[in-house]
Amino acid sequence: MISNANIDKNSQHNDSFQTLKLVSPLLKRLSEMQYTQPTPIQMQAIPNVLAGRDIIAGANTGSGKTAAFALPILNTLALQATGHKSSANFVSHLVLVPTRELAKQVADSIKSYAAHFNGAIKTVAVFGGVSINTQMQALRGGSDILVATPGRLLDLINSNAVKLDNVNTLVLDEADRMLSLGFTDELASLLKLMPPQKQTLLFSATFPEQVKALTKDLLNDPVEIQLQSAEQSTLVQRLFTVDKGQKTALLSHLIKQHQWQQILIFVNAKSACKHLADKLAKRGINAEVFHGDKGQGARTRVLEAFKVGEIQVLIATDIAARGLDIDKLPVVINFDLPRSPADYMHRIGRSGRAGEVGLALSIIDFEDVQHFKVIEKKHKIQLEREQVNGFETTDFEQLALQAKNNITAPAQGTGKKKRSKQPQINADIWLGKV
Template identity: 35%
Template structure:
């Protein structure tokens, strides 16, 4: 590893570096190495890099580094296109700032209760992460004071423009201090991004990942008819020995219909789309990311900002409506430079879209359905199951408390325990399916941090 690629070479305090090391951060990704020195010098930066390249850490480290925790005012604001991305950014910032006591990161997104957000704003925060529409609503109703903001981040700027947030973003920026640091991160850099960048930034440094290769993702396309699509899915999974799969549909109705059909075929599936309540969406992402369910069926609400590693197969049940969406979909299987496989099912009605894909990708492999090598002995399954705990951060239940209860209390090995997600009022812990009953019984009859909690298997 080159010395200048290490986080230890950055101008960061020792306790910050120790926190990064504890989180597994040692070598910087390309976009981090290119942007962080300038960002830590408080310069404006425009960065182009795909999801999974480490850009959240790139813009979060400067936010944390310049934070004055004793000044209980909003100092940084991060705008994101979706609730899912905003929540994941907030989680990342909390992890990166855990060496600092009493940092308050508040998420402000639509689709969740408004009044509790007003109450949280009344009690104050250091960092705001949210979607443009909801943040603008709080500004218009004078619930939020942004007079002391010194850092603005626009994440997935291209997606926000695609979703029609340009006017909202402009109105939010008009309320911010002119003397601030601005960062703009985008997966693509089109003309509209350039116009936005001129409005947002001052004398910015432009950085771009040079080593992003489309060919690290194998792409296979199968021609079929609409009625036969569903019956092909099990063969696609078994022939590729896939263990973690995302299937993309263009509509919520198709997601639900496909979910029912695959469940009838004996497959464990989750669905993710905008009709779900926020709690359901949060649970779905937790269950899939902690490897408790092997298959996620989603609309494009999940194709951007879904930070889940080790997805080895993406299936486009419906061909994406445009090339950009297709690119982001298949990118779910190649996070952090890893290779992967993306399979697209198309019908005769998709000919125009297929021609567009041919023009943009030179690695498309057109396969025949009848040549699929279906392994009937293969059954996709998950290694983990998830336990729900009726206690979270508000009850002072932390991930370390749950880990201790399972190891010292119940007697599980650390290797039996997967991801632990501690939310405000509840927690989720993944445990290997072989020990789930032992974990459930042990936690139900024992205590976590001296208290009894209700425990369920989800």
């Protein structure tokens, strides 16, 4: 057990985090990681998690949500008798995530925070695409913290490799996705295997109203924390219009003109990744692809190479939109608009993280106009429709109306464009005048 007296001895470490009453090994590690002060989500969530409250927390991407639940869980384990269950395959704290990459990332973060516990707290990550036998071996004797994708966790339960009878805390990371139709059956099956009395923590960048309705049966008198704020964002959003068939030409022009060293480009289909990569290659731009059909080993290698800057352009489906933390990623581009308006914020949130200035571009033709209006309404934003020299288009709104109603477009209007309601950040740092 770690005494609270150890906290007092650590006054030289990170005074801001010390106010949250974290134990000495955590404060020491946070100081080493140069976490100078808690983010707003951490400041509000950590005391409530330590108090045992259920939480539904919404905050911008890159705001430190992983630490907001990981630090108090580690703190609680440290203050209890240390050592994981050795007689059976039990789990104390379970973190469910939607993707393999996020499972590994969250587990790696937790292990990093726990660096000064000398191995006393056992954290295991389990996900599909790799050998289940290795994960079964890792779970022998149980685990203090298990980070898992639902499908692989059910496989392990069916193999008697893990039991959920003793789960004290359940975390749903990217909770809006975990509560969506794609995971409903798996999540319901897992919940039946957990004790009814447990602490439940929901974290996400977005919480649609239909998802909030689903949380009533999951949570007990929850604390609601909502910190999404466009005004506080360091991410600049811009919208470029172009004639149909000219998206690739405009994308190539922007990449070459601004010589971005690291770009994440989103498309909607696995086949579209390779198609766009081939088209860019013909224009002298090499790009790698990242999607669900690639083997887990290949996905891991590509993602790691992109994170360290060995890959300049990465074209990905929405499996890269959730939770991935790519340090100081300067530019995200929506080549295709996301099918779900909620995924727009998750995509662009790969840039502008942890206070870094970032740029999110969306390239649309007239067929995309109505859908982008839905995205704007959903997220309470309004972006100026911009054009790039050499890629000008005609009256865009009228062409979109024509496409929607199959009518002849009226004469071009002269109405003034509305300015984007966004924080005033010098986007020229990233894009320059266009």
